[in-house]
Amino acid sequence: MFNYPKELEQTLLSAFNNKAKDYQARTRYLDNNKQPQYINRLILEDSPYLLQHAHNPVNWFPWGRGSF
Numbered sequence: 001m002f003n004y005p006k007e008l009e010q011t012l013l014s015a016f017n018n019k020a021k022d023y024q025a026r027t028r029y030l031d032n033n034k035q036p037q038y039i040n041r042l043i044l045e046d047s048p049y050l051l052q053h054a055h056n057p058v059n060w061f062p063w064g065r066g067s068f
Helices: 005-019
Strands: none
Touching: none
């Protein structure tokens, strides 16, 4: 995972863990336990398009004030 502040890291992990059972991380970057190596802020979004990029090795931000 990226070097996030602890609070943000916990928020992202919580959002990932709270996804529905049928949620599948669309990434080839998996650890030995078949879990995604990267989680970015897009995991907090509802859009299927944004969620498909939530595990890219890029520190993506959704569009908004935080992007700037």
